[in-house]
Amino acid sequence: MKKLFSTIFIALALMILFVGCGSKEVDKEEVKVEPVNIHVIAPNGTPTLSMVKLFEENPSMGDGVTVTYESIAATDVLASKLTQQEADIAIVPTNLAANMYNKEVPYKLAGSSVWGILYLVSTEEVNGWEDLKGKEISMIGRGLTPDATFRYLLTKNNVEPDKDVSLKYFSGGSELAASFISGKGEYALIPEPLLTKVLMKRKDAKVVLDMQREWSTATGLESYPQASIIVSDDLINNHPEVVDKFLNAYEEGIKWANDNPLEAGKYYENLGIGLKAPLINKAMAGCNIRYVGATDAKESLEAYLNVLFEFNPKLLGGKLPDEGLYLER
Structure with missing residues (x-):
């Protein structure tokens, strides 16, 4: 009889063990993370x-x-x-x-x-937007957002695009930078981080107008x-x-x-x-x-x-x- 109880006890223990293992496997399935x-x-x-x-x-x-x-x-x-x-x-x-x-x-x-990353650079002294009248300004993005932003700020400062200033467009930043660095043109609208590269090469140029600050002045918004x-x-x-x-x-x-x-x-x-x-x-x-x-x-x-x-x-x-x-x- 003792032997029979012992056998039954072992069998029950094994059943509990296997059931426990089975539920752990189910838990693992439940927490499986979808990629x-x-x-x-x-x-x-x-x-x-x-x-x-x-x-x-x-x-x-x-x-x-x-x-x-x-x-x-x-x-x-x-x-x-x-x-x-x-x-x-x-x-x-x-x-x-x-x-x-x-x-x-x-x-x-x-x-x-x-x-905003646009800056007007020049080798000449500029005290305000009025000083741009009669000048040629090199830039990129004809018909795109740099063009829209700059023309908006020109107009807000009583400078009429294409009449008071001449805008010369380049196909890309590299072409614009190469032209300005070589000394062709005295004014250019250049984005960072290209701007820093240009100023390192053309030592007589400096930022004369920060478009982000000018936007803030024109709109009352930070930038x-x-x-x-x-x-x-x-x-x-x-x-x-x-x-x-x-x-x-x-x-x-x-x-x-x-x-x-x-x-x-x-x-x-x-x-x-x-x-x-x-x-x-x-x-x-x-x-x-x-x-x-x-x-x-x-x-x-x-x-x-x-x-x-x-x-x-x-x-x-x-x-x-x-x-x-x-x-x-």
């Missing part, structure tokens, strides 16, 4: 610089989340990738965010991060949101916690870059897309990188988009975007 693959893109230059800490360190965005980063050389390639929805998150010219939204490409603007971060509707709807984590990491990365410009420059140089760490170190302050969420940036965003719309509605896809453009957090 989330996120592709992030940003144009070369200041937009990539704003995200350089994430590019280099690729911090964790949660269990099962894989993030890949890509820096894009040309804006047309960027627009194509967005149209094809090949990116989940992107840093884009703010007008492109509005343009994509108006074309019903499913992205929302989560915040703005590049607050204009030249570039913004957009997030796909799919990622927002299905993984809101990942979106929050990413945007927080992005904001922290911008603060780090501003506090550590040389290290940010080294990270940028590691990407192999053209700019060296010492130059980034000098240029960082003029790049005006700071993160402002869409809700807080809304007044500035709407003012900027209105100026662009008045200049050329096509820059925004033919109309001003409605409230659905913005991601509420």
